[in-house]
Amino acid sequence: MSPDVDVAVVGAGIAGLTAARELRRTGLDVRVYEAAERVGGRMATARVDGYAIDTGAEQISPRGYPATWDLLRRLDFRTADVPPIGNPIAMWRNGKAHLGFGSARGLLTGAGLSPRARLDVLRLPTRIDLDRPERSSLGDATVTELASRHHPDVHDYLLQPAASFCLWDPRRSSAAVLLGMQRAVGDTSTWRTYREGMDQPCRRMAAELDVVTGQPVSEVVSDGASARLRVGEDVITARQVLLCVPAPVAAALHANPPAAEAEFLTACTFTSAIKVAVPLHFPVALRGWPYLLITPRAEEDLLAGILFDHLKHPDRVPAGKGMVTAVVNAESTPELLAAPDHEVASRVTAAARRYVPVGGAAHVHRHTCALPECTPAALVALPGFRGRELGPVDYAGDWVELRPYSEGAVRTGALAASRTLSRLGSPIPA
Structure with a gap:
């Protein structure tokens, strides 16, 4: 039986949307599932009576964010869109x-x-x-x-x-x-900020993608060469699943991770x-x-x-x-x-x-x-997780590299896309 989608991405934060956008550019059928009613994850912005309220991340630096600035250029951001504070x-x-x-x-x-x-x-x-x-x-x-x-x-x-x-x-x-x-x-x-709110990169990417909001995923199971997701009452099959959510959420969702992955997921509080x-x-x-x-x-x-x-x-x-x-x-x-x-x-x-x-x-x-938190236990478990084999379930997020800011999310989103393409045999690199 053919899968429902090539790639299912869980989480519409900047990591998940970066991965989805890179994979969609190669022609793969990609769908993003987001439990919340809006995209952005920890870079979400609430808009109330003319006020733009960043509910999570706050700023971006000219230094230390090379992958993020590259993403913004490809999303056609201008200098005025990311002004200095x-x-x-x-x-x-x-x-x-x-x-x-x-x-x-x-x-x-x-x-x-x-x-x-x-x-x-x-x-x-x-x-x-x-x-x-x-x-x-x-x-x-x-x-x-x-x-x-x-x-x-x-x-x-x-x-x-x-x-x-x-x-x-x-x-x-x-x-x-x-x-x-x-x-x-x-x-x-x-340091700089996004003029209209920190969710602007996510909103631009989501506009180009198949994103289903208000649809929490309750379980992900590795199943040989593919994976299954439980979304509400439905079971969705995918050649690849990317868990682009915080480590404790990924640990709760992934029913059968390999030992090295499980160790890091547990340590990454x-x-x-x-x-x-x-x-x-x-x-x-x-x-x-x-x-x-x-x-x-x-x-x-x-x-x-x-x-x-x-x-x-x-x-x-x-x-x-x-x-x-x-x-x-x-x-x-x-x-x-x-x-x-x-x-x-x-x-x-x-x-x-x-x-x-x-x-x-x-x-x-x-x-x-x-x-x-980037605890000592997570540092000890990181090399084993970094060397994990390609499989039908992979991960992205700032925790994947213990780089706890949005640059880590963007970097690992691109990395997850590249690993996915390698595993699925695509000749087009992310």
Whole structure:
């Protein structure tokens, strides 16, 4: 019996859509299944009364995103579609915002670091291959373990806040991956955003593809040379299935993965995230104010940071309006994840008022699987997973290479397409 489709892609985030688009270009019959009602995954954007609210990822850098920029060129993005944010990132310390976190300016001013801590920062490793983080001189050290070798400020006002920006608990996550990622993406003052929302690349790709939204897949079974998917009451057969979802979701869906794949899927744990967006009747913040205020655990119990969305680009909000988004830190997220929206909004906005006058209606967004933690256990299991054989079920996502930002998703989406073409015998490379 012939399969229903050549390739079934599970997940309409940027990884799944990148893979689907590459495969569709070669003439294969490709269908994408998305459990949510809209595309974008963790790069989704909600649009409410003229406000564009990024529910997940926030920015893109000119550095460290080569595959993403190549994709954007092929999607006909122009410079104006991905404008520079222009405003800096600040670190909150002792009741004041210290500008320049993660930038050249911060190297001079300290961005909240004491002079002694700045000297210790110069001792942090600078050469980490993000393609092979397991080979780093840092080994399997966590962020907390690395910080313990230095002045306390290096933990409290640099490494912990940087980990918190990834929604990580620094006691569990790899120092090598964190430092490698920071080096790769470069100066935060050069970061950019998508003018109309972070889902723009996904929306453009989805318009060219066969995407079925609101259709969760409940099981995927490798079946010799092909695979079967259970979609609602239906069973779909495909020559190839690509699981382009977070690792815990892929582990729950794939009924019979090979041992090396199962080991990495189990080790590749994710953190959760809660973001609360508050539309404002006026644009809070003065010119030169940071678009992101990082609130480290040493100063703040509940929040990881506050974003001034209207400073990312004025098209994100109605004329003359503003919007801020507060992000709950990794330690506090688990207790709030199942709480009702009104309770989350009340607690988060109360905490945010310490930094900015907010009030009124709030929009709560949750991601149960927000970002891969990149734990030492995942680093140990990564080489075996990387060497997996071609099979009827494969994977894409930022976790596949432990590169926890959208570049990792795009890269592995293209890689999954190439592996699929190799397995199916297509003479046309992705």
